[in-house]
Amino acid sequence: MNALALPPDIDARVLRGEPMSKHTSWHVGGPADLFFKPLNAEELAQFIRSLAPDTPVLWIGLGSNLLVRDGGVRGAVIDTHGGLGELERLSENEVWCGAGVACAKLAKQCVKWGLGPAEFFAGIPGTFGGALAMNAGAFGGETWAHVVSVATLDRQGIRRERPAGDYSVGYRHVSGPENEGFLGAKLRFEQREQASQEDIRLLLARRKASQPIGAWSCGSVFTNPPGDHAARLIESAGLKGTVLGGAKVSPMHANFIVNDGTASAADIERLIEHVMHIVEQRHGVRLTTEVRIVGEAARSADSPARQEGRV
Numbered sequence: 302m303n304a305l306a307l308p309p310d311i312d313a314r315v316l317r318g319e320p321m322s323k324h325t326s327w328h329v330g331g332p333a334d335l336f337f338k339p340l341n342a343e344e345l346a347q348f349i350r351s352l353a354p355d356t357p358v359l360w361i362g363l364g365s366n367l368l369v370r371d372g373g374v375r376g377a378v379i380d381t382h383g384g385l386g387e388l389e390r391l392s393e394n395e396v397w398c399g400a401g402v403a404c405a406k407l408a409k410q411c412v413k414w415g416l417g418p419a420e421f422f423a424g425i426p427g428t429f430g431g432a433l434a435m436n437a438g439a440f441g442g443e444t445w446a447h448v449v450s451v452a453t454l455d456r457q458g459i460r461r462e463r464p465a466g467d468y469s470v471g472y473r474h475v476s477g478p479e480n481e482g483f484l485g486a487k488l489r490f491e492q493r494e495q496a497s498q499e500d501i502r503l504l505l506a507r508r509k510a511s512q513p514i515g516a517w518s519c520g521s522v523f524t525n526p527p528g529d530h531a532a533r534l535i536e537s538a539g540l541k542g543t544v545l546g547g548a549k550v551s552p553m554h555a556n557f558i559v560n561d562g563t564a565s566a567a568d569i570e571r572l573i574e575h576v577m578h579i580v581e582q583r584h585g586v587r588l589t590t591e592v593r594i595v596g597e598a599a600r601s602a603d604s605p606a607r608q609e610g611r612v
């Protein structure tokens with residue numbers, strides 16, 4: 302990778318060969334060629350403009366919905382968490398939220414402001430940018446139900462303001478202008494003075510009782526097919542507890558795959574494929590992954606399993 306045309310203080314913070322396992326909730330993933338965590342949108346635009354036009358760019362938040370393969374990511378990874386962190390009330394009902402704000406913080410702040418329904422954001426352990434990209438939702442709420450407009454940055458480093466209508470949005474699906482990342486969005490909520498931090502605590506307690514919270518996972522691996530639940534299909538196919546290398550279908554919630562601390566991305570991906578195959582055989586339903594799978598597979602000579610002598 303050629304040297305980047307960046308001021309030395311910014312260039313010094315661009316990491317080369319950064320292990321993506323440090324930035325994903327599954328704790329797997331090989332090195333990114335370039336990894337940058339901007340302090341603000343201006344720095345981010347500078348970084349993007351310094352890249353060769355054909356360098357692929359991957360925007361990430363907290364990596365809580367991301368399976369990065371063991372060979373890592375070619376090109377540049379932009380980590381928005383914290384850097385794009387503005388959260389402010391614009392008017393009685395409107396809020397600006399930067400892409401790098403943790404969804405839990407958005408939920409708590411909206412409760413303080415007496416705005417809602419935003420408590421559901423507390424159940425999403427990612428950034429607001431990731432929630433925009435995924436149309437993340439929980440407890441009956443969905444991100445894009447509140448979006449008025451978004452700000453994006455394109456591959457030339459140009460900032461754009463776009464109305465929500467520029468995007469086609471569905472269940473865990475968002476499509477719109479290509480090669481643009483989200484900087485943040487203007488959101489609209491209702492005035493809800495009765496919302497409280499206690500509501501958030503109760504929602505999270507409910508979730509903790511049914512999901513392996515705390516284990517290394519990416520939450521639900523598969524989207525629910527129309528009229529059914531992926532977890533039900535996986536469980537009734539007898540797959541709960543299935544182990545492949547260090548990856549396991551959670552005995553607590555069948556739509557979660559957990560890393561016992563030794564899994565490679567390849568273990569997880571193979572277990573995903575195995576679950577899809579068996580569910581299709583038993584139920585005739587082809588499951589679709591909710592998690593985003595990115596990067597290159599490890600060359601067999603340097604795969605983590607081989608290095609550890611497991612193959």
Ligand SMILES: Cc1cc2nc3c(=O)[nH]c(=O)nc-3n(C[C@H](O)[C@H](O)[C@H](O)COP(=O)(O)OP(=O)(O)OC[C@H]3O[C@@H](n4cnc5c(N)ncnc54)[C@H](O)[C@@H]3O)c2cc1C
Pocket residue numbers: 326359360361362363364365366367381400424425426427428429430431432433434435436437438439440481482483484514515518519520521593
């Ligand atoms: C225990 C657990 C529970 C979960 N429960 C839920 C749940 O109830 N509901 C739910 O919807 N999800 C849930 N998830 C999944 C995950 O938290 C969400 O999908 C979340 O929105 C991902 O945000 P992130 O910042 O981690 O994004 P990442 O995982 O970093 O990225 C996810 C995708 O978004 C893209 N992306 C990230 N930031 C940007 C940006 N600024 N601009 C453009 N693209 C971007 C990435 O390229 C990638 O394609 C859960 C995950 C875990 C680990």
